[in-house]
Amino acid sequence: MVKIIGIVGSPRTDGNTAFLVETALKSAEEVGAETEIINLGSASLEPCVACDICKATGECAIYDDMGEIMEKIMEADGMIIGSPVYFGSVTSQLKMFIDRSRPLRGSFRLRNKVGGALAVGASRNGGQESTIATIHDFLLIHDAIIVGDGAPMAHYGGTGVGGPKGSTEQDDVGIATSQNLGKRVAELAALIN
Numbered sequence: 001m002v003k004i005i006g007i008v009g010s011p012r013t014d015g016n017t018a019f020l021v022e023t024a025l026k027s028a029e030e031v032g033a034e035t036e037i038i039n040l041g042s043a044s045l046e047p048c049v050a051c052d053i054c055k056a057t058g059e060c061a062i063y064d065d066m067g068e069i070m071e072k073i074m075e076a077d078g079m080i081i082g083s084p085v086y087f088g089s090v091t092s093q094l095k096m097f098i099d100r101s102r103p104l105r106g107s108f109r110l111r112n113k114v115g116g117a118l119a120v121g122a123s124r125n126g127g128q129e130s131t132i133a134t135i136h137d138f139l140l141i142h143d144a145i146i147v148g149d150g151a152p153m154a155h156y157g158g159t160g161v162g163g164p165k166g167s168t169e170q171d172d173v174g175i176a177t178s179q180n181l182g183k184r185v186a187e188l189a190a191l192i193n
Contacts, residue, residue, distance in 0.1 A: 002190050004079065004080060006038065007080070009091050016162030020168060048100050081115065088131070120160040132157050
């Protein structure tokens with residue numbers, strides 16, 4: 001059985017982004033994956049301080065929740081990373097996660113893990129693609145395998161529209177693309193493993 005980690009990059013642990021990540025994970029479970037969700041909004045994370053200790057040791061010198069998060073994603077076969085759109089990109093919580101993953105890159109410990117991205121914007125053209133592109137850049141730099149939401153849509157990943165909490169639950173396109181993404185990540189991870 002493959003394990004898929006869902007990472008919610010929102011400061012809100014039960015908002016629209018969490019809903020779509022959970023939707024994607026449920027779809028992954030339907031095709032046989034074991035899943036777990038990580039909410040960065042409730043994690044204790046500090047920003048990277050560019051000390052370069054990770055380059056020498058392969059370990060981060062900052063002791064917070066990032067160590068446990070890195071262990072979980074290294075043990076997983078795939079990940080689904082979601083973020084609300086903040087000024088056309090990811091949240092500061094997700095950016096800290098991305099920057100702090102540097103110890104994993106030294107020996108490419110995320111190589112060949114399957115990854116997918118989803119984003120929630122305030123409108124249908126609210127910066128979802130640029131936010132997803134940032135997540136895709138993270139996955140590419142770690143030599144992970146990127147999937148989109150697959151047929152019949154075959155886009156960048158899950159793309160939701162949300163305003164007030166709960167509004168994404170009415171977004172049929174956001175739900176469908178997130179379901180398709182979860183299925184694709186789980187199916188490809190199962191093929192590889």
